[in-house]
Amino acid sequence: MRRSLGVVFVLVFVLGLALGVWGKDIPKITIGWTPPDITGVFKTATDFFEKAAADARNHGINVEIVTRAPAAHTAFADQIAIIEDFIQRKVNVIAISPIEVEVVKPALQEAKKAGIPVIVVNLLEPIEGVDVDCYIGFDNTVAGTISAYAVVDYFGGPGVLGEGEKVDVAPETFLDLEFWQKLYTPEVIENLKDKIQATGAIIEGIAGGFFSTARLRGFHSVIDQFPGIKIVTTLPADWNREKAIKVTEDILSANPKGTLDFIWAASNEMGLGAMLTCERLGRTEVKVFTNDGTPESVERIREGRLIAETWHGFPEWGWYGTKYAVMLALGLKDQVPQFVDIRPRIEWQGNADMFYPNPYLEPIDWEAIKKAYLEK
Numbered sequence: 001m002r003r004s005l006g007v008v009f010v011l012v013f014v015l016g017l018a019l020g021v022w023g024k025d026i027p028k029i030t031i032g033w034t035p036p037d038i039t040g041v042f043k044t045a046t047d048f049f050e051k052a053a054a055d056a057r058n059h060g061i062n063v064e065i066v067t068r069a070p071a072a073h074t075a076f077a078d079q080i081a082i083i084e085d086f087i088q089r090k091v092n093v094i095a096i097s098p099i100e101v102e103v104v105k106p107a108l109q110e111a112k113k114a115g116i117p118v119i120v121v122n123l124l125e126p127i128e129g130v131d132v133d134c135y136i137g138f139d140n141t142v143a144g145t146i147s148a149y150a151v152v153d154y155f156g157g158p159g160v161l162g163e164g165e166k167v168d169v170a171p172e173t174f175l176d177l178e179f180w181q182k183l184y185t186p187e188v189i190e191n192l193k194d195k196i197q198a199t200g201a202i203i204e205g206i207a208g209g210f211f212s213t214a215r216l217r218g219f220h221s222v223i224d225q226f227p228g229i230k231i232v233t234t235l236p237a238d239w240n241r242e243k244a245i246k247v248t249e250d251i252l253s254a255n256p257k258g259t260l261d262f263i264w265a266a267s268n269e270m271g272l273g274a275m276l277t278c279e280r281l282g283r284t285e286v287k288v289f290t291n292d293g294t295p296e297s298v299e300r301i302r303e304g305r306l307i308a309e310t311w312h313g314f315p316e317w318g319w320y321g322t323k324y325a326v327m328l329a330l331g332l333k334d335q336v337p338q339f340v341d342i343r344p345r346i347e348w349q350g351n352a353d354m355f356y357p358n359p360y361l362e363p364i365d366w367e368a369i370k371k372a373y374l375e376k
Contacts, residue, residue, distance in 0.1 A: 024374055028062040029093070029329040031322065032086035036099040037073045039241070039269050040294045041314055045097070045121070048318025052364065056326060059366035063326060066091065073239045074206065076103045083107035087114050092329035095321045097122040101210045105130055117328040121317040124339055125214070133333060134324045136317055136340040140211055142177050143291055143310050143344040144218025147264055149180040150308040150346050151289055152226060155198040155261070158183055160348055161308060171354055175346035189225050197228040201251045203244055203265040203274060207236040215266045215291065232260070237270045244273030252283050260286050268292035268309060275305055293347055298356045301347055313342030315359045323364045330373040 033049055035042035046067050053063040068085070070078030079099045086094050087110060094111050098104045098120065108118055108130045117133040124139050126132070153159030159167055160175070167183065169175070202219070205212035216234070223229050232255060237244040244265060251263065263278070263286055265271035271290025278286045290297065293311040300306040324336045347355055354360070 026061055026330070026370060026373060028064065029326055030064045030066060030089075030091045031093050031095055031325045031329075032082075032089070032091035033065055033067045033095045033321075034079055034082045034086070035067075035069050035097045036079065037071075037239070038069045039073075039239075040296055041268060041292045041312075042069065042097065044294045044314040045317040045321075048315045048361075049095070049322050050318070052319045052322030055364060056322065056366055059370070061326060061366055061370065063322065065322070070099060073099060076100060079104060080107045083111060087111050087116060090114075091116065093117045093119060093325040095119040095121065095325055097317070098127075098210075100206065101127055108132075117325070117333070119321055119325055119328070121321055122211070122312070124341055132338075133328055134336050134338060134340065136313075136320055136324070136342070138312060138342050138344045140214035141218035141221075143312065144215035144220075144266070145222055146175075146177055146180060146218075146344050146346060147215075147266075147289055147291055147308075147310045148219045148222035149184060150310070150348075151198070151200070151229070151262060151264060152184070152192075152196060152222065154287065154289075154307055155229070156196045157192055158188065160346075160350060169350070171351040173351070174343055175348075175351070176343045179345075184222075193226050194228060196226050198261040199230045199232060199255075199259060200262040200264060201232055201255065201260065202234040203237050203247055203251075203263060203270045204234055205236065205239045205266055205270070212236070212266060219264065219266075237265075237273070239267050239269060241269040241273040244270035245277050248274040248277035249281070252277070252281055252286070257283065257285065262287045262289060262307075264288075265290045268294060268297040271306065271309070272297060272300065275300060279305070291344075293355055295356045298347060298352050301349060302352045304349065307348070309347045310344050311342075311347050311355060312344060315361060316340070316342045319361045319364070323369075327369060327372075330369070331376060332369070332372055335372065 049065045056063040068082045119134045121136045123137045154162035156164040158165035235247045237247045263274045268290045275288045291310040
């Protein structure tokens with residue numbers, strides 16, 4: 001009799017543990033996602049937030065993405081109001097591409113005080129004074145640096161783009177900072193610096209802002225080593241295609257045919273605006289380089305209408321942003337990396353198919369995430 005009671009007790013205990021673990025419901029997870037605007041680059045990121053959420057739902061995790069964006073990239077107060085609304089709605093996680101870092105800091109601090117985890121995309125540089133749970137992005141100075149190497153390559157340096165020494169690379173090779181720095185050693189730069197000649201203009205984002213300043217700093221860190229590359233002007237277009245069209249018209253008017261070789265636009269909305277304007281005005285001798293990476297810009301690279309672009313990883317923002325937001329919402333912070341570097345790298349005709357229409361993204365193991373939560 002005692003033995004029977006003991007067996008029953010053990011069975012009840014084990015069953016209780018099992019029910020405690022496997023009977024635990026996975027709660028609905030709401031992710032508040034706020035990009036700086038609703039243009040192509042951020043639409044791409046949003047699409048991949050939604051794709052990852054749909055993938056999670058297919059595995060029994062109910063994830064909702066609530067997307068709200070300011071009306072324009074200069075509507076600073078709008079993004080603050082959006083964050084405040086997310087706090088009031090008690091979303092489980094806030095994911096943000098900051099319109100400007102200093103502008104949103106107080107609102108993000110309030111989110112953290114309310115116990116809401118925060119994921120920041122579009123940068124890796126830590127935001128002072130905000131305990132960000134996960135950064136997904138890249139160093140903006142590095143992104144500008146890589147774009148500058150592409151310009152030097154096109155106008156006679158070694159690489160994959162221009163008439164200089166050709167480097168044989170497989171399409172899957174990352175043309176990232178490490179690639180370019182190995183190619184452009186101090187000795188190579190010393191030998192080339194007086195031989196490369198080009199005249200260019202820069203279209204930046206918001207003058208004096210964090211992102212624009214960082215990308216300009218990186219670009220100049222390379223270009224300024226080549227005295228034969230002259231930058232005739234730097235003008236802001238606020239990350240906006242229509243504004244970049246007007247700015248490009250002004251640049252081309254001030255620099256007639258034969259006096260300007262390239263434009264570097266620090267985002268692809270501005271770069272596409274510059275490209276379209278050069279084409280419309282019959283100035284296709286002015287080559288356009290840019291940053292970001294969307295289906296539209298990669299197609300223009302395939303066509304030869306853009307020379308090169310530095311990849312900023314918008315699909316990665318949404319795909320991994322959703323993955324880590326879910327893990328944070330389920331209390332798995334110890335398994336979430338604080339920094340996810342997407343490694344900015346050059347897109348060009350030889351590797352365009354690596355980016356779109358099917359960018360490679362590591363599959364998310366939602367079953368493992370569920371198991372980790374249920375066993376927690």
